[in-house]
Amino acid sequence: MTFYLPIAEMPVSVFMVLAMGGAVGLISGLFGVGGGFLMTPLLIFSGIPPAVAVASVTPQIVASSTSAALTYWRRRQVDFKLAAILIAAGAAGAFAGAELFARLGSAGHLTLVIALSYTAFLATIGSLTLNESVRAMLRARAARKRGEAPPPSRRGGTHGWIHRLPLKVRFRRSRLYISVLPVVGLGLTISFLGTLLGIGGGFIMVPALIYLLKVPTSVVVGTSLVQIVGVMGIATVMHSVASESVDIILAFILMIGGVFGAQIGASMGQALRGEHLRALLGLLVLAVGLRFAFNLVVTPSNLFAITVTGMP
Amino acid sequence: MTPRRLALALAAAVSLGASPAAAERLVSSLSADVVRVASNFSGARLSLFGVIERDAQTVARAGTYEVIVVVRGPPQDVLVQRKERRFGIWMNSPGERFSEMPSYYGVFASPGAEALFQDPTAPGLPRSLSTLAGGNAERQLLARAMTLHFAGDGLFVERFDAVSMLTKTFFRTDIPLPSVVADGDYSVTIFLYADGAQLDTEELAFTVSKVGFEQRMFELSRHQPLLYGIGAVVIALLTGYVGGVVFRRN
Numbered sequence: 001m002t003f004y005l006p007i008a009e010m011p012v013s014v015f016m017v018l019a020m021g022g023a024v025g026l027i028s029g030l031f032g033v034g035g036g037f038l039m040t041p042l043l044i045f046s047g048i049p050p051a052v053a054v055a056s057v058t059p060q061i062v063a064s065s066t067s068a069a070l071t072y073w074r075r076r077q078v079d080f081k082l083a084a085i086l087i088a089a090g091a092a093g094a095f096a097g098a099e100l101f102a103r104l105g106s107a108g109h110l111t112l113v114i115a116l117s118y119t120a121f122l123a124t125i126g127s128l129t130l131n132e133s134v135r136a137m138l139r140a141r142a143a144r145k146r147g148e149a150p151p152p153s154r155r156g157g158t159h160g161w162i163h164r165l166p167l168k169v170r171f172r173r174s175r176l177y178i179s180v181l182p183v184v185g186l187g188l189t190i191s192f193l194g195t196l197l198g199i200g201g202g203f204i205m206v207p208a209l210i211y212l213l214k215v216p217t218s219v220v221v222g223t224s225l226v227q228i229v230g231v232m233g234i235a236t237v238m239h240s241v242a243s244e245s246v247d248i249i250l251a252f253i254l255m256i257g258g259v260f261g262a263q264i265g266a267s268m269g270q271a272l273r274g275e276h277l278r279a280l281l282g283l284l285v286l287a288v289g290l291r292f293a294f295n296l297v298v299t300p301s302n303l304f305a306i307t308v309t310g311m312p
Numbered sequence: 313m314t315p316r317r318l319a320l321a322l323a324a325a326v327s328l329g330a331s332p333a334a335a336e337r338l339v340s341s342l343s344a345d346v347v348r349v350a351s352n353f354s355g356a357r358l359s360l361f362g363v364i365e366r367d368a369q370t371v372a373r374a375g376t377y378e379v380i381v382v383v384r385g386p387p388q389d390v391l392v393q394r395k396e397r398r399f400g401i402w403m404n405s406p407g408e409r410f411s412e413m414p415s416y417y418g419v420f421a422s423p424g425a426e427a428l429f430q431d432p433t434a435p436g437l438p439r440s441l442s443t444l445a446g447g448n449a450e451r452q453l454l455a456r457a458m459t460l461h462f463a464g465d466g467l468f469v470e471r472f473d474a475v476s477m478l479t480k481t482f483f484r485t486d487i488p489l490p491s492v493v494a495d496g497d498y499s500v501t502i503f504l505y506a507d508g509a510q511l512d513t514e515e516l517a518f519t520v521s522k523v524g525f526e527q528r529m530f531e532l533s534r535h536q537p538l539l540y541g542i543g544a545v546v547i548a549l550l551t552g553y554v555g556g557v558v559f560r561r562n
Contacts, residue, residue: 004353004491006526007533011354011491059548066552067559108391112403229552233545240541244533248544249526255548259555296401304457305393305404308415 007247008052014253016046021060021257028064028258029265030272031281032221034200034228036061039254041118041288048250050114051105054198055239055246056254058232061200063255064262065228072222079173079223082215085180086223087230089187094231097195098238105243108307115292117197122289125203130282136275174215174223182213187227195235200228203285336377337365338504338514347489349522355466355491358518364481364504378425378505379475379483385416385467385520386496392454408447408454415494416467420474420485428505466490495520495530
């Protein structure tokens with residue numbers, strides 16, 4: 001059964017899109033990540049124009065993050081003041097991201113920038129995650145050999161300079177009294193990248209909040225999810241206005257697949273250990289990054305790029 | 313002679329050539345005026361039928377008639393770039409822009425009409441795909457790449473045997489529209505030739521339009537992008553909320 005996408009202006013197989021949404025939903029439920037960094041490449045590799053892929057994954061991320069965010073809200077594990085500042089700064093980042101996205105699209109360089117950024121980004125994050133989880137596994141094995149309890153995972157260094165910055169603000173829920181500047185910088189950077197690349201950015205936001213700002217782990221995930229819902233909601237509107245490439249039909253089919261996949265993934269995830277999950281995730285991220293790198297280096301089958309830049 | 317007067321003289325010469333005193337006239341019709349693009353759209357095929365009418369004074373010709381049908385979709389701007397390896401990776405050159413290119417271009421001709429395309433100086437002759445864009449060698453190369461790209465999608469079609477003469481004066485052809493066809497107004501021009509001379513031309517038109525939900529979504533995204541974006545966010549929030557409620561785990 002094919003369905004005609006009104007904005008992409010092409011027919012797609014509903015089952016293929018549902019399956020992709022489901023598969024990414026499963027992975028996101030399994031690893032507790034948003035999955036945008038997998039969804040967008042999957043759509044691009046399956047022939048959806050990169051502009052439509054990035055812009056349509058954005059509302060899909062809103063949907064998949066909403067249900068999880070509500071769960072954390074009910075458990076009172078959200079620092080709303082921190083989330084609000086991150087979102088406010090994120091609005092500016094999303095605006096800049098959507099604007100650059102539209103400009104790159106009409107200059108015919110969007111595909112290259114997306115491929116380059118994904119390669120750099122995913123290769124870095126993938127190897128860091130893999131490295132950290134393999135070390136954790138080795139430490140746990142060594143500890144078991146010595147007959148001790150496995151040591152708690154390492155906390156990052158004390159980034160003193162961040163805590164010496166001016167404009168301090170109190171975040172009651174996080175029990176923090178820190179400068180607003182790193183919070184604004186973080187919100188701005190992650191939403192800029194997220195809007196440009198079609199990713200929620202939770203997998204950068206969560207470690208950044210823990211290691212840079214020392215936000216307690218109990219509120220980190222909930223706060224990050226609320227930030228993703230806010231920023232990706234703003235990014236959806238920005239993409240709709242700047243490049244008119246949000247395909248709501250595509251996004252909706254992805255949402256449906258994603259909701260079901262996430263449930264299966266979440267129950268599967270409980271059977272696996274934390275560091276094994278992170279190692280798998282690192283491998284997956286690395287693989288997607290390498291796939292982009294491969295496309296950049298290998299001689300393309302078509303040596304010309306054809307872009308329709310507009311209807312006069 | 314001023315350019316304006318020259319243009320007028322040329323126009324007069326062309327119109328004289330197009331409708332000679334010995335009149336043969338084209339009468340043709342399309343199987344549909346509107347192609348509707350709904351959610352299950354997977355391409356369409358229009359049929360064009362025509363007859364060549366000869367008035368009472370004109371004597372019958374010994375040779376055959378040749379018919380060429382040219383279909384043009386709504387214009388679009390296209391950027392064609394060469395992929396080049398720089399610093400070890402493939403990136404796009406600045407490229408060339410082609411404005412007002414037809415988003416669909418179909419040339420359908422009767423088998424004998426192919427010879428007419430060999431003479432590029434013939435007046436009022438429809439252009440074949442290979443000569444759609446002019447310019448220097450690089451521009452022509454990029455234009456060729458564009459032609460191949462759109463031909464691969466079925467958007468540029470050139471068939472020199474597609475118009476079948478059912479009788480000496482009755483012809484038909486199919487106009488295949490692929491699923492990725494753009495919506496808008498399409499023009500169909502039919503050219504009638506005999507003995508290498510143009511006898512008549514006729515203009516027809518049809519419209520490709522999205523209907524129902526697809527059309528409303530498309531219109532909204534173009535004319536009310538802010539509203540469309542906010543709507544998309546509301547749908548996403550609702551879907552996420554409903555999904556969370558349905559699969560609530562304790």
